[in-house]
Structure formats: structure tokens, C-alpha cells
Amino acid sequence: MRPATAADRPAMTAIAEATSRTPRRTSSDAEFARAKVNLALHVTGQRADGYHLLDSLAVFPDIGDRLRVSPAKATSLVLSGPFADALEADDPDNLVLKAGRLFFEHSRQVAPPLRFALEKNLPVASGIGGGSADAAACLRLLADRYGRGRADAALVGIALALGADVPACLAQRPCRLSGIGERLDPAPPLPEIAIVLVNPGVGVSTPAVFRALETRDNPPLPAFPERFATPEVLLDWLRATRNDLQPAAMSICPAIGTVLDALDARPETLFARMSGSGATCFALCRPADAGPLHESLARDHPDWWIACGTV
Ligand SMILES: C[C@](O)(CO)[C@H](O)COP(=O)(O)OP(=O)(O)OC[C@H]1O[C@@H](n2ccc(N)nc2=O)[C@H](O)[C@@H]1O
Numbered sequence: 636m637r638p639a640t641a642a643d644r645p646a647m648t649a650i651a652e653a654t655s656r657t658p659r660r661t662s663s664d665a666e667f668a669r670a671k672v673n674l675a676l677h678v679t680g681q682r683a684d685g686y687h688l689l690d691s692l693a694v695f696p697d698i699g700d701r702l703r704v705s706p707a708k709a710t711s712l713v714l715s716g717p718f719a720d721a722l723e724a725d726d727p728d729n730l731v732l733k734a735g736r737l738f739f740e741h742s743r744q745v746a747p748p749l750r751f752a753l754e755k756n757l758p759v760a761s762g763i764g765g766g767s768a769d770a771a772a773c774l775r776l777l778a779d780r781y782g783r784g785r786a787d788a789a790l791v792g793i794a795l796a797l798g799a800d801v802p803a804c805l806a807q808r809p810c811r812l813s814g815i816g817e818r819l820d821p822a823p824p825l826p827e828i829a830i831v832l833v834n835p836g837v838g839v840s841t842p843a844v845f846r847a848l849e850t851r852d853n854p855p856l857p858a859f860p861e862r863f864a865t866p867e868v869l870l871d872w873l874r875a876t877r878n879d880l881q882p883a884a885m886s887i888c889p890a891i892g893t894v895l896d897a898l899d900a901r902p903e904t905l906f907a908r909m910s911g912s913g914a915t916c917f918a919l920c921r922p923a924d925a926g927p928l929h930e931s932l933a934r935d936h937p938d939w940w941i942a943c944g945t946v
């Protein structure tokens with residue numbers, strides 16, 4: 636987590652002015668927390684505080700966790716879903732609880748007791764920003780009920796204080812992500828294309844991958860077209876890009892190489908790469924091929940986590 640800096644303060648003051656003490660009931664008490672997938676990720680430099688400068692095309696497929704919040708007698712986190720066991724419900728560092736604390740702190744409200752119910756469908760420490768997505772979902776829910784709504788620009792400052800990926804996860808829309816993750820520009824429109832996510836069941840530490848980098852001053856992403864008009868335009872563009880974290884992550888977690896080999900060997904795969912700091916990898920394919928690709932991978936690798944959706 637990056638501590639909030641003076642630069643974040645104007646945004647935070649805005650939310651403080653904005654909040655009301657009476658919770659507003661909305662219909663949006665459950666929120667989908669979409670996985671973040673870095674289709675391309677260049678590391679272009681390093682700041683004096685150690686954080687790396689990135690240039691990334693990030694997308695948010697319809698694969699994710701689900702978070703619900705409801706008033707309660709005492710604040711609690713209740714976990715369910717296939718990856719619930721990877722987290723501790725009483726861990727105050729869970730990003731959902733952290734997001735809740737930070738939201739009320741910055742809106743200068745006494746935090747009401749709330750029950751957060753997290754359905755953990757995404758593997759933990761897997762390069763698809765699951766914790767960041769949960770934190771962002773929490774901020775959206777609290778902004779609806781206790782703040783100025785999810786469009787409040789002040790939320791971005793709170794998000795960044797929770798993690799570099801959290802601002803992008805707030806909007807959950809395809810974007811070009813730069814700076815350390817705080818600068819977001821809309822991505823050109825994408826073609827209809829399916830994505831299959833595969834994780835070999837090994838958690839990878841993001842700081843460890845950054846530490847293992849051999850080069851930190853790579854060129855930025857190539858120029859973006861006005862729109863990725865067809866899958867071929869997107870694939871050609873992706874072939875001119877990299878995930879600069881992939882070699883370092885593979886040196887820490889060789890299973891990533893096994894996943895990429897398996898994806899590249901499938902006839903349905905149009906393009907395969909690792910997301911974020913790994914170990915989750917993705918394959919892009921035609922929508923009709925996603926089911927067969929998912930099934931054949933699951934047959935050969937019953938212990939892998941596999942999910943498919945659209946970009
Ligand atoms: C690599 C990405 O997955 C690309 O989307 C993200 O930038 C990671 O975002 P995140 O998990 O939210 O990252 P944070 O929780 O803020 O940082 C975890 C650790 O990763 C490293 N880190 C993260 C982001 C960044 N731009 N530079 C870094 O060097 C730092 O060592 C930091 O202590």
C-alpha cells in the first residue's frame with residue numbers, strides 16, 4: 636500500500652465536504668468487483684520512492700468477486716466463494732476493511748458498523764488485482780450509501796492510497812494506465828473478443844517481482860490506434876508490446892511458463908500473455924472458441940483455476 640501524499644489531499648478534502656451523516660438507501664448494495672487484466676504492461680522507469688512507472692492497457696472482463704454491504708451491530712467481514720480460505724475474515728488489513736476505514740476517515744464521518752460479505756471468486760496474489768477490485772467495489776458501495784456517489788472525483792485519491800491498481804478498478808473500464816497507476820485514459824474501443832484466464836494455483840508477490848526486474852527503463856507502449864476496429868488490429872498492436880514483468884515473474888514462478896506453453900499450444904488461442912505481476916495468464920480467442928478452450932484446459936489441468944469472459 637502506498638501512503639497518501641500531499642498531492643492526494645485536494646481530492647480527499649472534497650469528499651470530506653461532501654458527505655452526509657444519514658445513510659442513503661440505494662438499490663446497489665451488491666457490487667461486482669471485476670478482475671483487472673493487463674493486456675500489455677511496460678515498465679518505463681522508477682520513482683525516487685521506489686514505485687515503478689508503468690504504461691499499460693488494462694481491461695476488466697466479466698469475471699470477478701462480489702461484495703455486499705449492510706448495516707450491522709458490529710463491523711465484520713464474512714467470506715465465501717472458492718478462494719475464501721486464502722483470506723482471514725478477521726484480518727484488519729483485508730483491502731475491503733481498509734477501504735471502509737479510509738473512506739470514513741477521509742469523509743470525516745464516524746464509521747457505522749457494517750457487515751461486508753465478500754464472495755471471493757478470484758485467486759489471491761495472482762496479478763489480476765482481486766484485492767484492488769474488492770477495495771474499489773467497497774468504495775463504490777460506500778460512496779453510494781454514505782458519500783456523494785460513485786462519480787465523486789475524490790474517490791480516486793482514496794483509491795490510490797489503497798493501492799496502485801485501485802483507481803483503475805474504480806471505473807472498471809478499459810483504460811491506458813500510466814504513472815504508478817493513478818493516470819487513467821480511456822482505451823480506444825475494443826473489438827468483440829473473448830478472454831480465458833488461467834492461474835496455476837501459485838501466489839506471486841508483486842513487490843518480489845518488481846525487485847527481480849533486470850531493466851526498469853523500457854520504452855512506453857506504441858501509439859494507440861483510434862479504435863481497435865477488428866481482433867486483428869488489436870492482436871497486431873499487442874504483438875508490438877510486452878509485459879515487462881513476465882520474465883521476472885517466470886524466474887520466481889516457473890509454473891507461469893507451463894501455463895503459457897499450454898495456452899500457446901491450443902488452436903483456439905489467438906494471443907497469450909501473463910497479466911500484471913502474475914501468475915495468472917490470459918488467452919484471447921474468438922467468442923465461440925472460449926468454451927472449447929476452457930474445457931480442454933480444464934480436462935488436462937484439473938488443478939488450475941480457469942475462467943472465461945469477454946473483454
Ligand atoms: C503491477 C500491477 O498489477 C499492474 O496493474 C499493479 O501496478 C500492482 O498494483 P497493486 O497490487 O495495487 O500495487 P500496490 O499494492 O500499490 O503495491 C505493491 C508493491 O508493488 C510495487 N509496485 C506497485 C506498483 C507500481 N507502480 N510500482 C511498484 O513498484 C511496490 O513494491 C509496492 O509496494
Ligand SMILES: Nc1ncnc2c1ncn2[C@@H]1O[C@H](COP(=O)(O)OP(=O)(O)OP(=O)(O)O)[C@@H](O)[C@H]1O
Nearest residue numbers: 729730759760761762763764765766767769800911
Ligand atoms: N480482499 C482481498 N482479496 C485479495 N487479496 C487481499 C484482499 N485483501 C488483502 N489482500 C492481500 O493483498 C495481497 C495482494 O492480493 P491481490 O489478490 O490483490 O493480488 P494481485 O492480484 O497480484 O494484485 P495486483 O494485480 O494488483 O498486483 C495479498 O497478499 C492478499 O493477502
